Amino acid sequence: MNRTYELMFIVRPDMTDEDLDKLIAILGSTVTPAGGSVKSVEKMGKRRLAYTVRKFHDGVYILMTVEGGGAVIHELERRLRVTEPVIKFLTVRIDEEQKRLDKIKALRDARKKVSAQPAAAAEAPAAPAAETPATA
Amino acid sequence: MAYEIRTPAAERPAGDAPREGQRSGGDGPRGDRPGGDRPRFGGRSGPGGPPREGGRKFFRRKKVCKFCVEKIENINYKDYRLLGQFVAESGKIVPRRLTGVCSPHQHRLSAAIKRARNIALLPFAGRAS
Numbered sequence: 001m002n003r004t005y006e007l008m009f010i011v012r013p014d015m016t017d018e019d020l021d022k023l024i025a026i027l028g029s030t031v032t033p034a035g036g037s038v039k040s041v042e043k044m045g046k047r048r049l050a051y052t053v054r055k056f057h058d059g060v061y062i063l064m065t066v067e068g069g070g071a072v073i074h075e076l077e078r079r080l081r082v083t084e085p086v087i088k089f090l091t092v093r094i095d096e097e098q099k100r101l102d103k104i105k106a107l108r109d110a111r112k113k114v115s116a117q118p119a120a121a122a123e124a125p126a127a128p129a130a131e132t133p134a135t136a
Numbered sequence: 137m138a139y140e141i142r143t144p145a146a147e148r149p150a151g152d153a154p155r156e157g158q159r160s161g162g163d164g165p166r167g168d169r170p171g172g173d174r175p176r177f178g179g180r181s182g183p184g185g186p187p188r189e190g191g192r193k194f195f196r197r198k199k200v201c202k203f204c205v206e207k208i209e210n211i212n213y214k215d216y217r218l219l220g221q222f223v224a225e226s227g228k229i230v231p232r233r234l235t236g237v238c239s240p241h242q243h244r245l246s247a248a249i250k251r252a253r254n255i256a257l258l259p260f261a262g263r264a265s
Binding site: 008010047049050051053059063088089090092097100101104105108 | 207209210213214251253254255256257258259260262
Protein backbone atom coordinates (compact mmCIF):
# COMPACT_ATOMS: atom_id res chain seq x y z
CA MET A 1 0.00 0.00 0.00
CA ASN A 2 2.67 2.42 -0.95
CA ARG A 3 1.33 5.51 -2.53
CA THR A 4 2.92 8.83 -3.04
CA TYR A 5 1.10 11.97 -2.10
CA GLU A 6 1.89 15.57 -2.40
CA LEU A 7 0.72 17.89 0.31
CA MET A 8 0.69 21.54 -0.42
CA PHE A 9 -0.29 23.84 2.36
CA ILE A 10 -0.27 27.52 3.05
CA VAL A 11 0.64 29.00 6.39
CA ARG A 12 -0.01 32.54 7.46
CA PRO A 13 2.61 35.01 6.30
CA ASP A 14 3.46 36.40 9.73
CA MET A 15 4.83 33.10 10.96
CA THR A 16 8.49 33.01 11.91
CA ASP A 17 10.94 30.60 10.34
CA GLU A 18 11.53 28.71 13.57
CA ASP A 19 7.84 28.18 14.08
CA LEU A 20 7.57 26.97 10.54
CA ASP A 21 10.39 24.49 10.98
CA LYS A 22 8.77 23.31 14.19
CA LEU A 23 5.47 22.84 12.44
CA ILE A 24 7.07 20.84 9.66
CA ALA A 25 8.89 18.70 12.20
CA ILE A 26 5.66 17.99 14.05
CA LEU A 27 3.92 17.02 10.84
CA GLY A 28 6.84 14.84 9.86
CA SER A 29 6.82 13.08 13.21
CA THR A 30 3.21 12.01 12.71
CA VAL A 31 4.05 10.32 9.43
CA THR A 32 6.51 7.70 10.61
CA PRO A 33 4.35 6.05 13.30
CA ALA A 34 1.52 5.71 10.80
CA GLY A 35 3.78 3.72 8.50
CA GLY A 36 4.82 6.34 6.01
CA SER A 37 7.85 8.37 5.19
CA VAL A 38 8.48 11.97 4.27
CA LYS A 39 10.35 12.07 1.00
CA SER A 40 10.91 15.77 0.70
CA VAL A 41 9.87 19.10 2.09
CA GLU A 42 10.13 22.20 0.02
CA LYS A 43 9.44 25.71 1.14
CA MET A 44 8.19 27.53 -1.87
CA GLY A 45 8.29 30.86 -0.16
CA LYS A 46 5.86 33.66 0.31
CA ARG A 47 3.42 34.29 -2.44
CA ARG A 48 0.45 36.51 -3.06
CA LEU A 49 -2.77 34.51 -2.86
CA ALA A 50 -5.14 34.59 -5.79
CA TYR A 51 -7.98 35.40 -3.41
CA THR A 52 -8.29 36.18 0.25
CA VAL A 53 -8.20 33.23 2.58
CA ARG A 54 -9.12 33.86 6.19
CA LYS A 55 -8.48 37.54 5.59
CA PHE A 56 -4.94 36.90 4.41
CA HIS A 57 -3.68 38.16 1.09
CA ASP A 58 -0.32 36.43 1.25
CA GLY A 59 0.80 33.05 2.38
CA VAL A 60 3.86 30.88 2.70
CA TYR A 61 3.58 27.83 0.48
CA ILE A 62 5.05 24.54 1.59
CA LEU A 63 5.18 21.38 -0.44
CA MET A 64 5.61 18.01 1.19
CA THR A 65 5.97 14.69 -0.57
CA VAL A 66 4.85 11.76 1.54
CA GLU A 67 4.87 8.08 0.89
CA GLY A 68 2.43 5.79 2.63
CA GLY A 69 -1.15 4.65 2.79
CA GLY A 70 -4.36 6.52 3.30
CA ALA A 71 -4.05 6.40 7.07
CA VAL A 72 -0.98 8.61 6.94
CA ILE A 73 -2.78 11.18 4.86
CA HIS A 74 -5.83 11.02 7.05
CA GLU A 75 -3.76 11.83 10.11
CA LEU A 76 -1.81 14.55 8.33
CA GLU A 77 -4.92 16.23 7.06
CA ARG A 78 -6.47 16.12 10.50
CA ARG A 79 -3.37 17.77 11.89
CA LEU A 80 -3.39 20.43 9.21
CA ARG A 81 -7.03 21.15 9.86
CA VAL A 82 -6.52 21.74 13.56
CA THR A 83 -3.25 23.60 13.21
CA GLU A 84 -4.20 27.20 13.46
CA PRO A 85 -1.50 28.86 11.30
CA VAL A 86 -2.29 26.63 8.35
CA ILE A 87 -4.83 28.47 6.27
CA LYS A 88 -5.23 26.10 3.33
CA PHE A 89 -4.04 22.72 2.20
CA LEU A 90 -4.36 20.39 -0.75
CA THR A 91 -3.41 16.74 -1.01
CA VAL A 92 -2.82 15.16 -4.38
CA ARG A 93 -1.90 11.60 -5.13
CA ILE A 94 0.94 11.68 -7.59
CA ASP A 95 2.21 8.13 -8.05
CA GLU A 96 -0.13 7.19 -10.86
CA GLU A 97 0.51 10.40 -12.72
CA GLN A 98 4.21 9.82 -12.25
CA LYS A 99 3.84 6.32 -13.63
CA ARG A 100 2.07 7.68 -16.67
CA LEU A 101 4.78 10.27 -17.22
CA ASP A 102 7.53 7.69 -16.86
CA LYS A 103 5.80 5.53 -19.40
CA ILE A 104 5.58 8.36 -21.89
CA LYS A 105 9.18 9.27 -21.26
CA ALA A 106 10.32 5.68 -21.81
CA LEU A 107 8.28 5.52 -24.98
CA ARG A 108 9.83 8.71 -26.26
CA ASP A 109 13.32 7.60 -25.40
CA ALA A 110 12.75 4.31 -27.18
CA ARG A 111 11.48 6.12 -30.22
CA LYS A 112 14.41 8.48 -30.15
CA LYS A 113 16.81 5.56 -30.05
CA VAL A 114 15.08 3.86 -32.95
CA SER A 115 15.12 7.00 -35.05
CA ALA A 116 18.75 7.67 -34.20
CA GLN A 117 19.77 4.12 -34.95
CA PRO A 118 19.50 3.93 -38.76
CA ALA A 119 21.60 7.03 -39.09
CA ALA A 120 24.24 5.79 -36.66
CA ALA A 121 24.77 2.15 -37.49
CA ALA A 122 23.02 -0.77 -39.11
CA GLU A 123 24.33 -3.59 -36.93
CA ALA A 124 23.12 -2.07 -33.66
CA PRO A 125 19.32 -2.56 -34.00
CA ALA A 126 19.56 -5.81 -32.05
CA ALA A 127 20.65 -3.96 -28.93
CA PRO A 128 17.88 -1.31 -28.78
CA ALA A 129 15.36 -3.95 -29.80
CA ALA A 130 16.33 -5.91 -26.71
CA GLU A 131 16.34 -2.76 -24.64
CA THR A 132 13.01 -1.38 -25.75
CA PRO A 133 10.79 -3.96 -24.05
CA ALA A 134 12.82 -3.57 -20.88
CA THR A 135 12.24 0.18 -20.75
CA ALA A 136 8.61 -0.07 -21.80
CA MET B 137 -27.42 24.55 -50.22
CA ALA B 138 -30.76 23.63 -48.81
CA TYR B 139 -30.86 26.87 -46.88
CA GLU B 140 -30.05 28.90 -49.88
CA ILE B 141 -32.91 27.43 -51.78
CA ARG B 142 -35.28 27.94 -48.90
CA THR B 143 -34.14 31.44 -48.10
CA PRO B 144 -35.62 33.32 -51.01
CA ALA B 145 -38.73 31.19 -50.90
CA ALA B 146 -39.22 31.73 -47.19
CA GLU B 147 -38.38 35.38 -47.23
CA ARG B 148 -41.14 36.19 -49.61
CA PRO B 149 -43.81 34.66 -47.42
CA ALA B 150 -42.17 36.30 -44.45
CA GLY B 151 -43.12 39.58 -46.08
CA ASP B 152 -46.77 38.65 -45.80
CA ALA B 153 -46.31 36.57 -42.69
CA PRO B 154 -49.22 38.12 -40.78
CA ARG B 155 -51.58 37.11 -43.53
CA GLU B 156 -50.16 33.65 -43.76
CA GLY B 157 -50.18 33.11 -40.02
CA GLN B 158 -53.87 34.00 -39.79
CA ARG B 159 -54.80 31.95 -42.77
CA SER B 160 -53.65 28.63 -41.34
CA GLY B 161 -53.76 28.66 -37.56
CA GLY B 162 -52.40 25.20 -36.92
CA ASP B 163 -49.97 25.15 -39.73
CA GLY B 164 -48.92 28.74 -39.35
CA PRO B 165 -46.54 28.59 -36.40
CA ARG B 166 -44.93 25.49 -37.69
CA GLY B 167 -44.68 26.66 -41.23
CA ASP B 168 -43.72 30.12 -40.12
CA ARG B 169 -41.01 29.45 -37.66
CA PRO B 170 -38.73 27.25 -39.64
CA GLY B 171 -39.48 29.47 -42.60
CA GLY B 172 -39.28 32.76 -40.76
CA ASP B 173 -36.58 32.02 -38.21
CA ARG B 174 -34.14 29.94 -40.08
CA PRO B 175 -33.50 32.24 -42.98
CA ARG B 176 -32.95 34.97 -40.44
CA PHE B 177 -30.59 32.74 -38.56
CA GLY B 178 -29.02 31.80 -41.80
CA GLY B 179 -28.80 35.46 -42.63
CA ARG B 180 -27.14 36.12 -39.31
CA SER B 181 -24.80 33.25 -39.64
CA GLY B 182 -24.06 34.67 -43.03
CA PRO B 183 -21.70 37.15 -41.41
CA GLY B 184 -20.58 34.28 -39.21
CA GLY B 185 -20.23 32.11 -42.24
CA PRO B 186 -17.81 34.22 -44.22
CA PRO B 187 -15.00 33.54 -41.76
CA ARG B 188 -15.40 29.97 -42.78
CA GLU B 189 -15.51 30.79 -46.42
CA GLY B 190 -13.30 33.78 -45.90
CA GLY B 191 -10.50 31.41 -45.09
CA ARG B 192 -9.44 32.19 -48.60
CA LYS B 193 -9.56 35.93 -48.10
CA PHE B 194 -8.13 36.15 -44.60
CA PHE B 195 -5.57 33.57 -43.93
CA ARG B 196 -6.08 32.12 -40.50
CA ARG B 197 -3.38 30.03 -39.02
CA LYS B 198 -4.60 26.68 -37.84
CA LYS B 199 -4.64 26.48 -34.08
CA VAL B 200 -2.47 23.78 -32.64
CA CYS B 201 -2.34 22.26 -29.21
CA LYS B 202 0.45 23.91 -27.26
CA PHE B 203 0.98 20.79 -25.19
CA CYS B 204 1.28 18.54 -28.22
CA VAL B 205 3.65 20.89 -30.02
CA GLU B 206 5.92 21.54 -27.07
CA LYS B 207 5.50 17.98 -25.83
CA ILE B 208 4.43 19.05 -22.38
CA GLU B 209 2.96 15.97 -20.82
CA ASN B 210 3.18 17.08 -17.25
CA ILE B 211 0.33 19.52 -16.73
CA ASN B 212 0.79 20.29 -13.10
CA TYR B 213 -1.31 22.46 -10.85
CA LYS B 214 1.84 24.03 -9.41
CA ASP B 215 2.77 25.49 -12.75
CA TYR B 216 0.45 28.44 -12.44
CA ARG B 217 2.30 30.44 -15.07
CA LEU B 218 1.54 27.83 -17.68
CA LEU B 219 -2.03 27.42 -16.50
CA GLY B 220 -2.50 31.16 -16.44
CA GLN B 221 -2.23 31.22 -20.21
CA PHE B 222 -5.43 29.22 -20.40
CA VAL B 223 -7.43 31.26 -17.95
CA ALA B 224 -9.36 34.28 -19.11
CA GLU B 225 -9.18 37.63 -17.39
CA SER B 226 -12.38 36.76 -15.59
CA GLY B 227 -10.81 33.62 -14.17
CA LYS B 228 -12.64 31.28 -16.51
CA ILE B 229 -11.00 28.37 -18.23
CA VAL B 230 -10.68 29.32 -21.88
CA PRO B 231 -12.56 26.89 -24.12
CA ARG B 232 -10.73 24.53 -26.40
CA ARG B 233 -12.21 26.04 -29.51
CA LEU B 234 -10.42 29.30 -28.75
CA THR B 235 -7.07 27.96 -27.62
CA GLY B 236 -6.79 24.97 -29.91
CA VAL B 237 -5.79 22.62 -27.12
CA CYS B 238 -6.59 19.02 -27.94
CA SER B 239 -9.18 17.13 -25.99
CA PRO B 240 -6.94 14.93 -23.79
CA HIS B 241 -4.79 17.88 -22.87
CA GLN B 242 -7.72 20.16 -22.20
CA HIS B 243 -9.02 17.51 -19.86
CA ARG B 244 -5.82 17.48 -17.84
CA LEU B 245 -5.50 21.21 -18.10
CA SER B 246 -8.90 21.89 -16.64
CA ALA B 247 -8.25 19.46 -13.80
CA ALA B 248 -4.97 21.21 -13.06
CA ILE B 249 -6.57 24.65 -13.14
CA LYS B 250 -9.22 23.54 -10.70
CA ARG B 251 -6.58 22.21 -8.35
CA ALA B 252 -4.61 25.41 -8.62
CA ARG B 253 -7.75 27.34 -7.76
CA ASN B 254 -8.24 25.30 -4.65
CA ILE B 255 -4.83 26.16 -3.32
CA ALA B 256 -5.16 29.84 -4.21
CA LEU B 257 -2.65 29.81 -7.04
CA LEU B 258 -5.32 30.84 -9.50
CA PRO B 259 -8.45 32.84 -8.85
CA PHE B 260 -11.93 31.38 -8.95
CA ALA B 261 -13.22 34.63 -10.33
CA GLY B 262 -11.54 37.81 -11.36
CA ARG B 263 -7.93 38.51 -11.78
CA ALA B 264 -5.36 37.26 -9.30
CA SER B 265 -4.66 40.13 -6.95
